[in-house]
Amino acid sequence: MHPVVWTVLVTVAAAVLAVTVVAIGHRVVRRLGRRSVLLAEVSTHAHRATLVAATVTAIQLAVRFSTGYAVGEPWRRTTLHLLVLAMIAACAWLVGALLLAMEDTTLARFRTDVPDNRHARRLHTQVVMLRRVTIAVIVILAVGVMLMTFPAVRGVGASLLASAGVIGVVGALAAQSLLSNVIAGLQLAFSDAVRIDDVVVVEGEWGRIEELTLSYVVVHIWDDRRLILPTSYFTTTPFQNWTRTKAAVLGTAEFDLDWSVPVQAMREELRRLVEGTELWDGRVCVLQVTDATGGTVRLRALVSAADSPSLWDLRCQVREHLASWVREQRPTALPRWRAEVGDGDSLLDWLDLRHRPVTGGQRNGRHPAGPVMATPGGGHEVPDDARLFGGDAEGDARASVFVGPEEPVAADHRQQD
Known part of the structure; x- marks a missing residue:
């Protein structure tokens, strides 16, 4: 048989054998993947990379051992060199695919579509950043190994290493912003300062972290705009x-009203409003x-x-409802300027404190749910919705967070005691 024909036959047989072995292994791994998340991810990500790497390796070995008679032939050296370069690229692809399968297996254990997903979002952010770094490192190493297969590149390696210090300084100055x-991207990923899906306010815009890369961050603004910021920001x-x-x-809605506004009645109206909407979390x-002033x-x-x-919609609903309530139920509480005509002895109607109407909640005997406190002048009880730091367990816990250390007792006081 002619040597060239023999080489072609051996190469084709090796390629077919490699494809067959990979196909059988893929079926086995995919069946085992029904019980293992890792094997399922490997069968999804690494199938093509494994197929290419195994085929190129088989062809390279077949050409090398079937052309032993032509060791000094230029075409053999060129063919084997090209196959080595292809094998290096295929192996780098396979390593990257296996690492991606491991990362996706890790992410599958932590879901971000649940209410309390802070830890999962932090892990997703870190894994995404590590994935980008991993791919970049694998590509750089693969290109470096491929270049080292050329004798000319190996010959200039020593001079490149000798001038690496100068090149490093020049490169660092040129790529200062990029570096x-x-x-900053790595710092954000591992400092837990910001994560994917975090809600942030940047540059006066309110939005969600949609994408976080090594060089920039994409903020999805509430009105579907995208704000692109460098990670160093x-x-x-x-x-x-x-x-x-x-x-x-927590969110606020502020109102500038007249001094005659019935605060307690407005407080009860606010309580009635939020208790009737699903936007409030209680x-x-x-x-x-x-x-x-x-x-x-x-x-x-x-x-x-x-x-x-939900907070955005709730704040808008509170503003709309209370503004309508003041306009329709308490029009005298709308902001206005007063001008009074009279002397110091005259008694105006609004100065008569003997008869005061009771609030709506006290008039009909209904008290909204929640903590209550006694009014100073009578036996009626009203909801304690006037205290943010106190009044109930939530308020006390909130107050304890903002309480500073106790002031130290002066030395002279201690001596007197």
């Missing part, structure tokens, strides 16, 4: 992270007077929701 973003500029510890958040419902008083309604989208 800073890469380092999140390590050098303050920003708000609404879901760093948990998804539940944690916080507080109405407080936060400012009283000039001709108006400022009332702040503080409510809570399970997540930021």
